[in-house]
Amino acid sequence: MTELREVTAYAVACARPALEIFDQARPEDQRPRAALDAAQTFAAGAxxxxxxxxxxxxxxxxxxxxRDAGQAAASDGARAAGHACGAAFLHPLANATQVKHILGSAAHAARxxxxxGGDAAAHLARCETLAGAVVRDVLSRYPSAPAGGGRVGEYLRQLDISLRNSPDRG
Known part of the structure; x- marks a missing residue:
């Protein structure tokens, strides 16, 4: 449970910058903010x-x-928040799709x-520095990120490779 909390806290930190993008498009819709708050509450011990x-x-x-309203950036911002909650449900089966629970919020926020008009590369670099030893160790237990997923999938694989190959690992 301690590791799940660490991974979830990481996912929340990676997703937060994209919340503003969603909020600008839909200021009345609190669902992504509520998701991040719920994930943060779990990470803090709930x-x-x-x-x-x-x-x-x-x-x-x-x-x-x-997405259906043509607000692609806001859609990825909301998806980042949803993935932050999903991090709390990472399971130990060594399946490549589980990498999305760890890094999905970062990849969607980058997109x-x-x-x-923001800097996705800078965001991914920040997410790499945010990943502590526990996050990197948990990630190492899973196969590499799966193929596909368009631009978000590219970001997912890029961050996955960076974290696995970083000299700061563990």
């Missing part, structure tokens, strides 16, 4: 409850709605920043 799952699904619903 129990892993249904609220986390519900918050993740709500953030992903907000992402769908903004949101890119689509809104």
């Amino acid at each position: 129990e892993r409850t249904k609220l986390l799952r519900d918050s993740a699904w709500a953030a992903h619903k907000a992402a769908q709605e903004t 949101a920043l890119e689509l809104s």
Whole structure:
């Protein structure tokens, strides 16, 4: 549980910069903010409850709605928040798709920043520095990030490779 909290705290920190992008597009919609708050509460020691799952699904619903409305950057911002909640549900099966629970919030936030004219590369570099020994150790237990996923998938694999090959590892 301690490792899940560390991974979730990392995912929240990676997702937060994209929340502003969502908030600018949909200031009345609090679902992504609520997801990040729920994930942060879990990371700080609260129990892993249904609220986390519900918050993740709500953030992903907000992402769908903004995508359908042509607000791609906001959609990725909301998806980053949903993935931050999902980090609390990382499971130990060595499956490449589990890497999305660890790095998905960072990859979607980078895409949101890119689509809104921000610096995705700088965000990924920041996410690399935010990854402490526990996050890197947990990541090392899984196969490399899966293929596919478009631009977000590229960011996911880029960060995955960086964290696995970094001399700061462990």
